[in-house]
Amino acid sequence: MGPLRDQSSLKPTEGKNNTASTKKEVNKGAWTEEEDRKLAEVIALHGAKRWKTIAAIAGLNRCGKSCRLRWLNYLRPNIKRGNISDQEEDLILRLHKLLGNRWSLIAGRLPGRTDNEIKNYWNSHLSKKIKLKEKQIKGTTSSSRKQGSKINYQIKVHEGDQEENNSLIFNNNKINNYESSNTTTIHFDVDDFFDFSNEGSLNLEWISKFIQD
DNA sequence: AAGCCATACAACCGCCCCTTA
DNA sequence: CTAAGGGGCGGTTGTATGGCT
Numbered sequence: 510m511g512p513l514r515d516q517s518s519l520k521p522t523e524g525k526n527n528t529a530s531t532k533k534e535v536n537k538g539a540w541t542e543e544e545d546r547k548l549a550e551v552i553a554l555h556g557a558k559r560w561k562t563i564a565a566i567a568g569l570n571r572c573g574k575s576c577r578l579r580w581l582n583y584l585r586p587n588i589k590r591g592n593i594s595d596q597e598e599d600l601i602l603r604l605h606k607l608l609g610n611r612w613s614l615i616a617g618r619l620p621g622r623t624d625n626e627i628k629n630y631w632n633s634h635l636s637k638k639i640k641l642k643e644k645q646i647k648g649t650t651s652s653s654r655k656q657g658s659k660i661n662y663q664i665k666v667h668e669g670d671q672e673e674n675n676s677l678i679f680n681n682n683k684i685n686n687y688e689s690s691n692t693t694t695i696h697f698d699v700d701d702f703f704d705f706s707n708e709g710s711l712n713l714e715w716i717s718k719f720i721q722d
Numbered sequence: 723a724a725g726c727c728a729t730a731c732a733a734c735c736g737c738c739c740c741t742t743a
Numbered sequence: 744c745t746a747a748g749g750g751g752c753g754g755t756t757g758t759a760t761g762g763c764t
Contacts, residue, residue: 537734539731575733578733583732610753610754611752632730633758639758
């Protein structure tokens with residue numbers, strides 16, 4: 510596995526442009542250490558913007574998007590890779606319940622984690638876990654859910670306010686007042702989200718942090 | 723030891739929104 | 744105001760790796 514491969518080990522379809530090909534085809538596939546180094550150097554000098562220009566200056570035969578992805582997901586400083594903790598996993602599960610597949614928003618709440626990593630983690634680990642859990646629940650408690658106390662909250666996620674200010678507006682009545690603004694309405698079961706009945710005190714730390722933010 | 727299959731994850735693609743000229 | 748290009752995002756694919764038979 511691993512993100513990096515020596516160009517010499519690339520398959521014939523990969524690293525096309527490393528041959529002195531006549532056509533201006535962009536390089537695709539795994540990044541080499543050399544490419545990473547060049548990209549990092551140029552970004553250190555010019556900053557992480559204008560990706561097409563960065564690719565050109567670095568002499569990388571890559572599209573700007575590819576450079577951006579590589580930088581954001583792997584080369585950028587303070588990136589955490591792998592070893593997603595139980596708390597992080599729990600947070601991902603809850604945030605996904607709340608936000609759906611809004612990976613960038615979810616990643617915004619997990620310092621050092623990228624949307625791509627969370628998305629991958631979800632697809633390979635958590636989605637299966639959830640399906641399994643749902644099966645178990647269906648098998649055991651098909652009709653045991655309490656009805657009366659459930660409040661159906663709607664949450665507005667302000668689209669433009671990612672990163673620092675992706676605050677959520679809890680609103681259980683005057684929803685339509687916000688309809689003109691740039692928002693997305695999400696329905697979720699607040700009872701499920703805040704059901705800590707079978708959790709230790711440790712798991713509560715993140716939620717207080719989350720609310721504080 | 724070899725082949726097959728499942729899993730994990732890096733990277734690409736396409737759509738859409740935002741910015742800029 | 745508008746069109747074009749750039750960038751962000753989620754979905755999907757491709758491939759390396761590890762486990763099992």
